[in-house]
Amino acid sequence: MxxxxxxxxxxxxxxxxxxxxxxxxxxxxxxxxxxxxxxxxxxxxxxxxxxxxxxxxxxxxxxxxxxxxxxxxxxxxxxxxxxxxxxxxxxxxxxxxxxxxxxxxxxxxxxxxxxxxxxxxxxxxxxxxxxxxxxxxxxxxxxxxxxxxxxxxxFPKFKSPAKIFTHIPTYDIDIPWAYKHKGFLRNLGGWLRSPGLERLKVLCNLAPDPFDSFSFLKRIHKEHDLNPIFFWLVANKRGKLDKNISPQHPAMKRLVKDHALNKNGLHPSWHSHTAVSVLEKEKKILEKLINVNITASRQHYLRLRLPETYENLISKGITDEFSMGYGTINGFRASTSTAFNWFNLRNNEETSLRIHPFCFMDANSFYEQKQTAGESFNELMNYTELCRKEGGALITIFHNNFLGGATEFSGWKELYKRFIQEVHS
Structure with missing residues (x-):
């Protein structure tokens, strides 16, 4: 019609x-x-x-x-x-x-x-x-x-198509491991700030690294036939807010390559936001690791300023952007659950950059909203029902450290398993 x-x-x-x-x-x-x-x-x-x-x-x-x-x-x-x-x-x-x-x-x-x-x-x-x-x-x-x-x-003859609901699981990989592959000096500094046996057990291969949830994610994706998107922080230069493992480290290379068959995107470093040349270098690093042209991106710390951020990403070949949400609270930043093309108000024209809004991020629930895992599950299911009711995509952001074995995030792995079962069974 x-x-x-x-x-x-x-x-x-x-x-x-x-x-x-x-x-x-x-x-x-x-x-x-x-x-x-x-x-x-x-x-x-x-x-x-x-x-x-x-x-x-x-x-x-x-x-x-x-x-x-x-x-x-x-x-x-x-x-x-x-x-x-x-x-x-x-x-x-x-x-x-x-x-x-x-x-x-x-x-x-x-x-x-x-x-x-x-x-x-x-x-x-x-x-x-x-x-x-x-x-x-x-x-x-x-x-x-x-x-x-x-x-x-x-107009009684007019009938709109049925609403479509989808869930797109996405992950930001900022720090793959809590202790492993960080080198002697970083681990020594960490131990001096927070002494404990856990670090020593992990480094001696007597216990799993608490941030390592990659095997768990691989199993749950396969079990429920999911198509996740991983966003990788591959900054060459570490900083106060860029604390990733070096992309040149053999373990980091193996990890990224192990996910080459998934959809992968760039997680541009904090530093890259004010240095487009750094953005370009990081994109090339990730592309070289998995031998695929990278076209998806989500800003580290969701650092987004319009129109500059999107203009920079477009100039480097990004076609799909996943930062449309807040880093301080969950919800619908653009008030929609449907992907849309970015309209550059400064130029007063539509662009081909596709914006994919998210409404839930684990870090918001935990750090900003101070919720328990149970409260976060209820919040997540509420967003699920809203997206089902009004149509669109439920895009979730989780971090690997929330879904491993860290005591700090107790209950989150179980929350995620229950959520996936509820939505995809």
Whole structure:
């Protein structure tokens, strides 16, 4: 079924938003028209000021007809999953759903002035989603589903395809081992800071390294036929926030090569964010290790600044980016569970860089939200049900150290096994 969109002015922003709503989310064909053809019986949406007889009317708030980045006065009504942006008295939706969707998935607010957090990132507390209580809900998907309900009422022959739910397990490999393969000096320094027998047992091969969960992951992926994505930190130069094992170390080489048949992505170092040449070198290191062109990426510490981060990644051949989420709280940073192309607001144009938003990361639950493994499981299952309900992909981030045998993360391995069984059985 084709949907006709009647509008007078087709802009880059409008075309981008329509592509996302109808192609990416609904998987429905649409056509932009400038006049009504009485012989066509497709559902008709009229976007703009004028209302057309028989059409479903969405009044424009004007955002999609602008070309600059301004301090937009965003009006919101309601809170939580009942919140709407750009409310308008006229029209059949009572808010400009197209402008609202564009504002959130373009991350418009992240181009405006804000006070960075400790790790030089956009803070979740500055987001309209947090301030209006819908950070933990894929609100964009809900709005779009609400639109289809209204269209089906107005045009009984219109039926949207069934929602699709998928789970994409992803892993950030920052520090593969707690003690092994770190060398004498690093282990000595670690032991002096925190004396204990565990380190000595591991180094003497009397106990497994507590961060090593790779055999466990391989088994669970095979058992449930999963297609995971591993993001590797391969910084050549260690720093305060780049504490990985050297990619030149034989053990690290073996580990990465052992995962060559999986989908792999780059985990650009903290240092690479301000040095594009370092980003390029790290990408080449990973490509050489597994003999595959690397096109996926997720920022270390989720250090993301728009538009510079994405522009740098595009320049180095990255086509799929997985950093769209917060490093301080779980939830939907772009208010959607559906992948979308990045719209570069500075250039006012859609790019081919595909953004894959995540909503759950183990480190957020543990370090930032101070949750137990049981509480985190409940949170994770809540996101699962929301993504099932509204459609889209549940993308999870886990770290190998959470899923090994470290006492600090007791219960997390069991949490993950239970979660995978619940979702994939």
């Amino acid at each position: 084709m949907v006709n969109i009647l509008c007078d002015n087709i802009t880059n922003r409008l075309a981008y938003t329509l592509n996302f709503i109808f192609i990416d989310v609904l998987r429905v064909k649409y056509k932009i028209v400038s006049e009504v053809n009485s012989h066509e019986h497709y559902p008709l949406i009229c976007y703009g000021d004028k209302k057309t007889l028989g059409a479903f009317h969405i009044k424009s708030a004007g955002l999609l007809y602008e070309t600059s980045i301004d301090n937009v006065d965003i009006k919101a009504e309601g809170d939580g999953e009942n919140c709407v942006l750009f409310p308008i008295e006229e029209g059949d939706m009572k808010f400009d759903i197209f402008s609202a969707v564009f504002f959130l998935i373009s991350r418009y607010e992240e181009y405006l002035s804000y006070e960075e957090d400790l790790y030089k990132r956009f803070p979740h507390t500055s987001s309209i989603a947090y301030q209006h209580g819908f950070l933990h809900y894929p609100l964009v998907n809900k709005w779009i589903n609400d639109l289809t309900i209204e269209l089906e009422k107005r």
